[in-house]
Amino acid sequence: MYAFLLALGVVFLAELGDKSQLLAMTLAARRPALQVLAGVSLAALLLQGLSAGLGAALASAVPMRTVTVVAALSFLLAAVLTLRRSDDVGPLTPARAGSTVLLSFAALFVAELGDKTMLASAALAAHESPLWTWLGGTAGFVLADALAIGVGMTLFRRLPVRAVRLGTAGLFAALGLVLLAGLL
Numbered sequence: 001m002y003a004f005l006l007a008l009g010v011v012f013l014a015e016l017g018d019k020s021q022l023l024a025m026t027l028a029a030r031r032p033a034l035q036v037l038a039g040v041s042l043a044a045l046l047l048q049g050l051s052a053g054l055g056a057a058l059a060s061a062v063p064m065r066t067v068t069v070v071a072a073l074s075f076l077l078a079a080v081l082t083l084r085r086s087d088d089v090g091p092l093t094p095a096r097a098g099s100t101v102l103l104s105f106a107a108l109f110v111a112e113l114g115d116k117t118m119l120a121s122a123a124l125a126a127h128e129s130p131l132w133t134w135l136g137g138t139a140g141f142v143l144a145d146a147l148a149i150g151v152g153m154t155l156f157r158r159l160p161v162r163a164v165r166l167g168t169a170g171l172f173a174a175l176g177l178v179l180l181a182g183l184l
Helices: 002-015 019-030 033-061 063-083 100-111 116-125 130-151 155-159 161-183
Strands: none
Touching: 002 063, 002 116, 002 130, 019 033, 019 063, 019 100, 019 155, 033 100, 033 116, 033 155, 063 161, 116 130
16 A cells, blocks of 8 residues: 555646646646546556556566666756656647547657656556556546646646745655665
């Protein structure tokens, strides 16, 4: 259960102000919100599952010290990626063909493939239960994007995105440094 809560918190914070929230808001502005959320949820399940599986495979195939270094560096890389501006997702043109669920799934999957949340989940799964990391990461991802869909653009009018981004980067950096400190 610890892995679930840790992954939920880390992924939720990482997604705040991220491009997936902006993409989900954009899609929900022109399409049914529940269908967008369904597509987001499917993408999160797959992405977080891939991440947790990769982390678990890495942990069983590589010495734990190496896994810890890679995990720490992944968190530090996630901190750097978080500091980069990710709010450059422009408006999407409304698609006439295909379902909203499929469109939302595909857009989120491609946008998030290799993103910092995948790195974080893989690093967590290398140290914690991959199953609980997968479930917690998926829950954190879906909750963050559901918040974006539900609250809409007012979220970014009230919360300074820069402050959220800096706080999340600080969290990732701290996790990376704690892992490295444990090696000493």
